[in-house]
Amino acid sequence: MKTSTLSALSAMFAGLTLAHPVDFAKRGSGLSEVDITILQFALTLEHLENTFYLEAFNTFQLQDFIDAGFTEEFFLNLQFISFDESSHVALLEAAIESAGVAPVLPCQYNFPVTDVPSFVTLSAILESVGTSAYLGAAPSIKSSSILSVAASIMADEGLHTALQRSAIGAIGSPDPFVTPLDPNSVFTLAAEFIVSCPASNPPLPFTAFAGLAVGGQQCFNEVGIATSAVEAAVTATATSSTNYATLISAASNDSTSTTTSAAATTTTAAAKFRVRQDNSTSTSDSSTTTTTNSSSTTTTDSAVSSATDVSAASSSSSGCAPPSAGSSIQLMPDVSSSKHDFKSVTELFVTFVEGLNIISVGVKVDGSSISSGMNVEIPAGVFGQTYIFITLVDISGQSFSDSNVLFGPAIMEIAPALPSLGL
Incomplete structure (x- = not known):
């Protein structure tokens, strides 16, 4: 890319306006309180992303990216992405203001970014979370x-x-289906980076889950966003004057039957078209403490190869190859932040959520020592950016319900298998 092109970039951005494809003022707001709450939450996330990119561009220059092994073209794309996030903020603010409501303001953030590679890896994770949200x-x-x-x-x-x-x-x-993520999970992940928010911001009607981390070194810096306790400034309060929590719950209940029905249909579609890992990677015998529920095992059909691992192709810039199905991982639940009594617990479920797949793996545990960690084998059928929870029950193939969640989500990159293009 010529230097003149990069030099002209700032002038081009200066001439652009933040267009609003939907003129909310002319149409009249007509927004329900549920819609307003969702918009405020979306704006909270967009403020976070917008600040994340602005801080990066105030810290790193083109040469820093080149020195880290990235191209000028990628640097240019990042600038467009940053502009996109600013545009998202402006549009959401306009929508909220059209309803006569004050939009939430940006918070104070703390991002675990120390260099260009850590910025790029974290940006990849945040963008995926945003899509799922x-x-x-x-x-x-x-x-x-x-x-x-x-x-x-x-x-x-x-x-x-x-x-x-x-x-x-x-x-x-890596997957033909994007992972839908519930608001409490998104809230839990976003709160990791929020130090404090303006007192004028209304409390969000969501509750953070108890923390969960993946033990050992993670290829894509996921360990940097292991969930933990959330600052009081962003935690919803039960005494909020506007009962948004009830509204959101009602909206969710209204769509439950549809979601459940759709899940049953799309799970079949996902099973047909998704890449399978070799079935042998998901088996376990009765002598192990980790057991894979039979409903979580995917089978190979003629349209899909059983599996050449492409972990080398999906390795991070550090040269680290993410684990694939069949690999054993250790999970570290933050028992101190949970109100659940684990003394009599003998089995919990590690639930992997990725794409349209929800796969629970049973793990025998000693309730008195659960804080020391849980070992589990990655099941077949999940790959790419995967969200991991510890749940009370097996919810394989069912609709995700946060009422079953004890800890999570932890984020982990799982290597896919090479897909077969044969029909």
Whole structure:
């Protein structure tokens, strides 16, 4: 790329305006309190992403990216991504203001970024979480205009995700289905980076889960965002004057039957088209403490190869290859932040959520020593950025319910198998 092109970039951005494809003022707000709450939450996430990129560009220059092994073209793409996030903020603010409500303001953040590689790896993770957040919120949105806007932003975040993942050596799109993520899980992950928020911001009606971390070194810096306790400034209070929690719950309940039915259909579709790992990687015998529920085992069909591992192709810029199905991992639950009594617990379930797959693996535990960690084998059928929870029951193939969650989500990159292109 010529230097003149980069020099002209700032002038081009200066001439751009933050266009609002939906004129909310002319249409009248017509927004329900549920929609407003979802918009405020989306804006909270977009403020986080926007600040994340602005801080990076105030810290790192083009030469820093080149020295780290990235190209000028990638640096240019990052600038466009940063502009996208600013545009998302402006559009969401306009939508909220159209309803006569004050938009939430940016918070104070702390990002574990020390150099260009840590910035790029964390950006890939955050973009994927953002995509999953919009998809997870979609069933609760009442306004068709807001749904269109959310879908447009989600598609943009998905493009960001693919570009960022490719830049760090991961498969840009490892799964034909994007993972929908519930608000409490997104809230738990986002709160990791929030130090404090303005007192004028309304409390969000979400609750953070008890923390969960993956033991050992993680290829994509996931260990840097292991969940932990959330600052009081961003934790919803039960005494909030506006009962948004009830509204969100009602919206979720309204869509439960539809979601469950859709899950049953799409799980079959996912099983047909997704890449399988070799079945042998998901088996276990009765002598081990880790058992894979039979409903979580995927079978090989003629349309898919049983499995050449492409972990080398999906390794990060550090040269580390992420684990694949059949690998054993250790999970470290933050028992001190949980109110659950584990004394009489003898079995828990490690639930992997990725794409349209929800796979629970039973783990025998000693309730008195659960804080020392749990070992589990990665099941077949999950790959790419995967969210891991510890749940009370086996929810394999079912609709995800956060009422079953004890700890999580931890984020882990899991290597896919090479897909077969034969029909």
